[in-house]
Amino acid sequence: MNARRKLPSLWLVLILLGTGGCAVGSGTPASTSAPPPDSVYGGGPTAGTTAATITIKDFAYGDPLTVTPGAAVTVTNIDTAPHTVTADEGAAFDAEVKGGGTATFTAPTKPGSYPYHCTFHPNMHGTLIVK
Numbered sequence: 481m482n483a484r485r486k487l488p489s490l491w492l493v494l495i496l497l498g499t500g501g502c503a504v505g506s507g508t509p510a511s512t513s514a515p516p517p518d519s520v521y522g523g524g525p526t527a528g529t530t531a532a533t534i535t536i537k538d539f540a541y542g543d544p545l546t547v548t549p550g551a552a553v554t555v556t557n558i559d560t561a562p563h564t565v566t567a568d569e570g571a572a573f574d575a576e577v578k579g580g581g582t583a584t585f586t587a588p589t590k591p592g593s594y595p596y597h598c599t600f601h602p603n604m605h606g607t608l609i610v611k
């Protein structure tokens with residue numbers, strides 16, 4: 481009969497210890513979720529250099545564009561006719577753009593003023609300034 485009386489108290493101690501240990505073990509919730517990053521996008525295809533765009537509209541290139549040496553220049557053609565952005569001298573750059581399309585070329589690395597024209601429409605002229 482003695483052993484039987486001891487058992488309940490032993491169980492009580494074990495339960496108390498058990499629950500106590502459990503509470504301490506799982507007392508710190510591991511919910512340290514970091515906030516999501518503000519922007520996933522880096523900002524554009526030309527990271528590092530400033531975005532430069534020549535927009536062709538109504539058979540005109542618009543104002544002279546100033547870019548950094550070696551910059552990626554995007555040509556957007558709003559017209560329905562195809563155009564080119566072709567350097568007047570040498571082969572500094574030459575990009576053909578379909579009507580309603582876009583094209584990209586790399587600006588010269590040597591600073592200077594680069595006049596260009598459209599091979600399809602010789603009356604179209606523009607200037608790319610690299611500095």
Ligand SMILES: [Cu+2]
Nearest residue numbers: 563598600601
């Ligand atoms: Cu043209």
